[in-house]
Amino acid sequence: MIRTIQTTPFDGQKPGTSGLRKKTRVFMQPHYLETFVQAVFDAIGGAEGKCFVVGGDGRFYNDTAVQIILAMAAAQGAASAIVGQGGILSTPAASHLIRLNKTDGGIILSASHNPGGEDEDFGIKFNMPNGGPAPEQVTDAMYAATKTMAQYTTLDAPDVDLNTIGTTHLGGMLVQIVDPVTDYAALMETLFDFPAIRARFAAGFTMRMDSMCAVTGPYAREIFENRLGAARGTVTHATPLPDFGGMHPDPNPTWAHELMAEMMGPNAPDFGAASDGDGDRNMVVGRGIYVSPSDSLAILAANAHLAPGYAQGLKGIARSMPTSAAADRVAAAMGLPAFETPTGWKFFGNLLDANKCTLCGEESFGTGSDHVREKDGLWAVLLWLNILAVRNQSVTEILTDHWQTYGRNYYSRHDFEAIETAKADQMMAALRAKLPQLTNTETHGMTIARADDFAYTDPVDGSVSTHQGVRILFTDDSRIVYRLSGTGTQGATLRVYLERYEPSSGNLNLDPQTALAPIIQAAHDIAQINANTGRTEPDVIT
Numbered sequence: 001m002i003r004t005i006q007t008t009p010f011d012g013q014k015p016g017t018s019g020l021r022k023k024t025r026v027f028m029q030p031h032y033l034e035t036f037v038q039a040v041f042d043a044i045g046g047a048e049g050k051c052f053v054v055g056g057d058g059r060f061y062n063d064t065a066v067q068i069i070l071a072m073a074a075a076q077g078a079a080s081a082i083v084g085q086g087g088i089l090s091t092p093a094a095s096h097l098i099r100l101n102k103t104d105g106g107i108i109l110s111a112s113h114n115p116g117g118e119d120e121d122f123g124i125k126f127n128m129p130n131g132g133p134a135p136e137q138v139t140d141a142m143y144a145a146t147k148t149m150a151q152y153t154t155l156d157a158p159d160v161d162l163n164t165i166g167t168t169h170l171g172g173m174l175v176q177i178v179d180p181v182t183d184y185a186a187l188m189e190t191l192f193d194f195p196a197i198r199a200r201f202a203a204g205f206t207m208r209m210d211s212m213c214a215v216t217g218p219y220a221r222e223i224f225e226n227r228l229g230a231a232r233g234t235v236t237h238a239t240p241l242p243d244f245g246g247m248h249p250d251p252n253p254t255w256a257h258e259l260m261a262e263m264m265g266p267n268a269p270d271f272g273a274a275s276d277g278d279g280d281r282n283m284v285v286g287r288g289i290y291v292s293p294s295d296s297l298a299i300l301a302a303n304a305h306l307a308p309g310y311a312q313g314l315k316g317i318a319r320s321m322p323t324s325a326a327a328d329r330v331a332a333a334m335g336l337p338a339f340e341t342p343t344g345w346k347f348f349g350n351l352l353d354a355n356k357c358t359l360c361g362e363e364s365f366g367t368g369s370d371h372v373r374e375k376d377g378l379w380a381v382l383l384w385l386n387i388l389a390v391r392n393q394s395v396t397e398i399l400t401d402h403w404q405t406y407g408r409n410y411y412s413r414h415d416f417e418a419i420e421t422a423k424a425d426q427m428m429a430a431l432r433a434k435l436p437q438l439t440n441t442e443t444h445g446m447t448i449a450r451a452d453d454f455a456y457t458d459p460v461d462g463s464v465s466t467h468q469g470v471r472i473l474f475t476d477d478s479r480i481v482y483r484l485s486g487t488g489t490q491g492a493t494l495r496v497y498l499e500r501y502e503p504s505s506g507n508l509n510l511d512p513q514t515a516l517a518p519i520i521q522a523a524h525d526i527a528q529i530n531a532n533t534g535r536t537e538p539d540v541i542t
């Protein structure tokens, strides 16, 4: 039976960098999720006759949310839904299913790399028929719809059995429960030289993949252990758990510390990797050496042609503005267009759809290509494996060779978390106000060439996004970027991005924190971080 439920609007249902993210208990309030789902359907012109992919990273409330979404879609006339078994789909796998089945989009449940559980975070986002996150015009329409929401419709029906693969009905809607891994793994086999990688594993190549008790466990086991022949147990923390086993599933040196300890230890495998809650992020590590995400993007771009899926070359390379310029150097050397977009994967979608670029990346452990419209953690790991197999070199050799060819963009990001929102806003406002006076001034022995607030004009649809981060650009190509996170759920997170270029003739083997020391000092002075926020040290350094 279709039921119409009266409700009143909730404050703050504004999608951020990647969908709506809140504490799980906020989502568990009566009508909260339903209001947002109704706003999604309203913003895309209704669910009638449409087909949606539905799934999430398995965190607490994932299964309940899937049932709520299916009941509302069925009540509102959706034709069909494709759902990952158990309600599970990694974000890149969901993006692939949306494209493969030519659906009308998908609803993905995840708060990405944020911890999960009843007292942690939950999230929801809508992806378009191209498989990519909804662009700003659409998320703005969703937010507008939430503000006046008075009612939603849903179906009174027993829960769908999410665990049994096959086809069933919910009201008039067809529900297909699919294996979350099969189609994704098949796509990976089309892109990479599985026999070459398998041969390397057979010859003794060793790897550790830390899935951090999040969604990639089943994908990684199937691909690395079953299809590529990596030793059993290569994938650790391989069972997705509702609270990620208490882990913070953010693949960076701070949170993936078990992997880091093993990779820096005496018995390190040849190659290590980790992925995040929903499987779109990755960190790669060699034996005794960490690969920064910005360098990883540049190296993948320089070597992608070694993988069959990219053998014909790249169309262009895109990076988010705060990501280091290492990838730009590769693009320049290869005569390829380079794009600089605001933070957030959604800005890459138009470039990919218009065939302007093939590879994209962000400093925040996100890399991907035109095979889907999300960043893709396991894809990046597989491309690394393909390159390592073909070049038959270690990660250290490949990194060293890259810096000797292109020079090194020393890079680091310092995060100051859970700052009082008012203080963070005030600091950014003061910083923006003084930008015009900074040009040609000197600080810590460096001269500021330009200071601005990054704005982006999409080269495909002409849309303009302003206030995307304050940039301080120095005459020697060094750079500081400040922005406030759009994904945090507690207070404000200040991100300070630091970069310095060292040509190949210079010292390529410094610790990045040492190489960046004067820039770090300048970053504190220019924004008066301590005076404004009371913080002297960042909470997380990547």
Ligand code: G1P
Pocket: 017, 018, 112, 320, 343, 344, 345, 362, 363, 364, 366, 484, 485, 486, 487, 488, 495
């Ligand atoms: C963060 C990252 C950004 C990424 C996003 C979603 O957003 O910085 O690069 O696209 O998560 O994974 P932020 O919290 O900085 O707004």
Ligand code: ZN
Pocket: 091, 111, 112, 113, 276, 277, 278, 279, 280, 281
């Ligand atoms: Zn993620």
